[in-house]
Amino acid sequence: MGSSPGNWWPLLSTDHFHMQSESLIGPLMQTISHQHWKVRVAVIEATGTVIQFGSGKSVDDVLSHFAQRLFDDVPQVRQAVTCVVGDWLLNLRDRYSFFHKLIPLLLSSFDDEIPEITRAAASLWEQVGLQWQKENEEDLKDKLDFASPPPAHHPYPENRPVLGCRELVFRNLSKILPAICHDITDWVPGTRVKSAQLLAVLLLHAEDHVTQHLELLLRALLRACADEERAVVSSAARSAELIGTFVSPEVFLKLILSMLKKSPSPSSLLILASVIRGCPREALQPHLKVIATELAQAHISQGSENHLYGEHLLLCVQALIAVCQEDCRGSGLQLMKVLVTVMAFSGATGLGDKVRETTDALAAVESVDSSQDLYREHVGPLMEWLAGSHHDWTVHSAELLQFNVVVTHSGPALGEALPHLIPILRSCLQPARDPAMRLKLFSILSGVLLRAKETVDSQGQFHSYLDTMMKDILVPNLQWHAGRTAAAIRTAAVSCLWALISSESLSAKQIREVQETLMPQILTTLEEDSQMTRLISCRIINMFLKTSGGVVDPDKLIKVYPELLKRLDDVSNEVRLAAASTLVTWLQCVGNNDGKSYYQSNIHYLYKELLVYLDDPESAVQDAVLEVLKAGSALFPDLLVRETEAVIHKHRSPAYCEQLLQHVQALPPAQ
Structure with missing residues (x-):
């Protein structure tokens, strides 16, 4: 049989192949995870052909295997899945009954890390949408004749999916969403990441039709926003932004604020911050006061001292300021209460700088110069x-x-x-x-x-x-x-x-x-x-x-010096020096008083006590005490000379006593 493979294919009639195709699926699926990537690609392409020309019933048998290959490390394998699924969506005889199963597979490639795969998926998907649109022209007549503009605040108005793509997603959403919401909490991180990414793509297509699925979506996003994988959280926040873009604030706020009241959590705050960020300013403005008042309530603003909770609470305020701008003036006090609370709890969490930045942003929209003016x-x-x-x-x-x-x-x-x-x-x-x-x-x-x-x-x-x-x-x-x-x-x-x-x-x-x-x-x-x-x-x-300017009641003044004198025996040299300095001031007060004779016995006692400290082991104390004695020497100089001469021979060194005597002798004669 010398003919090439291409020549014998027509010998096998489609009817015969149809009867045999299902028996090929089992062996193909056993080989789809072969260690050589070229074999895996060949299996995927062969499966595409077998199902195309065989029984559509086999789609169900291969879906999970194809989904698994979207996680393949080799880009050519992922591209093969994308192309085969796209081809099925375009050419499979009974493709309409498989749309809800095949659409998620093709749209999953929108977030592939390889641009060629992303472009291939987008191109195939647009072809699918346009073909379906053409096949259903009668049904879509009004929507085609009176095409609505992209919703206000649409993130990519120039790249809005064609009507056929949007309709396909909208009509199949109720069948697709439950599976995605289930997979978004799967135990395998890769599955959660893919599901979260796919959800954002679907919401971008569904636009305001997501409203009827909001409760299911918010429950799923609440768990996804608490995920330990950053990619899951990021995609979940993106989905919440799209909800803010396409759904009326009356609807989403009722559900989200109710969710927050029941159990405030970092993930519920992240959802709120994200929907606010996605919402058009004019739509959000009537609800600004309600949101700010709710956030300022103690059970929410003080919900947790956890770093993530504070960070997400701050995100809500930042989102309100960024979206509503000057409209925030009427809610400034409520937003300040939230910022004060986050700052109060930020000690251990290190959010201080972010709170200050947010306060400055609020000051700017309130048209005051700084956060100080905001506090004023x-x-x-x-x-x-x-x-x-x-x-x-x-x-x-x-x-x-x-x-x-x-x-x-x-x-x-x-x-x-x-x-x-x-x-x-x-x-x-x-x-x-x-x-x-x-x-x-x-x-x-x-x-x-x-x-x-x-x-x-x-x-x-x-x-x-x-x-x-x-x-x-x-x-x-x-x-x-x-x-x-x-x-x-x-x-x-x-x-x-x-x-x-x-x-x-x-x-x-x-x-x-x-x-x-x-x-x-x-x-x-x-x-x-x-x-x-x-x-x-x-x-x-x-x-x-x-x-005091020397105007102190003598009896009250006399009560002060014995307490200071005790402190010259303090264990702390710093206290001893401070006491000595204060005694200098006390003696100056006595000197400024007219009746200094009233103090003579007290001063005499003070001289005798101070002379003991003039022989202190600490030279700094000796210097300080010498200054005290010099300050008081003019009060009763003869008395001081007599007391000094009586003790000079008892001191370890006569130097300080001699300095004191010289100082007294140099004093001008008493008037």
Whole structure:
């Protein structure tokens, strides 16, 4: 038989082949996963021909094998599947009954990594659509004669699939979708990726016809958006964007917001952000307030401290700002509440920079210069919002974290919010409240008081609240109570006081008023176990004495120096030096007083005690004490000379005593 293979093919009639074709499918499918790719390609092409000229019933037997070959590592194999399936869709005798099974296979090649395969799939698919369109002209007459333009906001209006392709997808969607929604949660990652990609392609074709399948779609996307494979999440988000493009916001918001209310999750927020991103501005605008208000609700904005949750919540705000632009002005407060909450929870998640960028974007659409101006606009309502719950705050309250964000980010706007700020602080800093929360609040307060002129006193009104600050907030927290937490709170309160009086926002008269109220408490905090507290207390007393202008009640002044003298025995050299410096100021106050003779016995005692420290092992302390004695030498010089000469022989080195005596001898004679 010398004829070529091409010559014997016609000898086998189509009828005979039809009867034999089904028996070939089994052996072919056993060989379709052969190790050599050329064999796999040959099998796929042979199968295409066998089914084309044989029994269409065999399509069902080969579908799963063909689907598997779409994951083949060799591009030629995937291309063979694409071409054979495309050919079936064009030429198979009973192709209409297999459309819902074959369309997903061909459209799966739209996302192939090889451009040639993608182009081949797109070309074949367009041919299929045009052919079906021609075969069904009567049925499609109205749609062909009155062709609708692409929907507003269509992502690719110039590449919109032809009517036949769109109709084929729409008419088969109810049969295709359940399988895809099932495969999108398959245990094999590759299957999930392919299914998610295919879903986006189908939605691009189905356009507004997806509305009737929305519940099924959203359930599938909710799981896909939580997938560990980034490619699945990315395609799912793309599908959600297309839902936003083609479906009315009334419809999708009802379902998505209901989903969020029942169980807020990172994936439900990602779906919301994506549909917003896909939605046309004019369609979304009437619903903007509802979305912003819903996002600001505590059960959603505080739904989780998880990084992904915060990131996706932020995506929702970013999407609203990007799509709605200036329309966001009416919802600025609600969006600020969300941003404040994300920032409050961002400590451990590192979202701070993204929140700041989003806040700047909101400032831009609200036509203010910066996020500081945004806070100025909203700080009053934000404080009112937080004040509603402050009676129940503990250190674990989300509202405390939100309060921290508002206070630390408001800058000069804080000076306008004092009527809200001070009552919250006064209530939350009472001794009966949660100690850990009070510590946190004092830490926040110290930060703003250090920059008082740029924060709480930006409007020059803080002095009106000074009395409340001292008597209702600091005095109760400076009183001694047992326990380490109570001690930490006293340290925090002392730090706040130091921040305030060193911020240069108080006048000398105001500092004298503070001194009148707080000097007794600060003298007791000199005895605290905390070195930091003792050190700051010394500095506060020094500041009090410096601003007193020498106008201090002698009996009150006399009570100060013994407490400072004790601190010269402190375990910390830093505290000892601070005490010495404060004693210099104290002696200057005595010198400025008219009746210095009233102090003679006290000064005499002080001289004797200080001379002991003039022989201290620490040279820095010796230097500091020498300065104290020099500062007080003009008060009673003869007394000081007598006491110095009485102890000079007891000192390890007479050098410091000699320096002191020389200083006294050089003093001008007393007037």
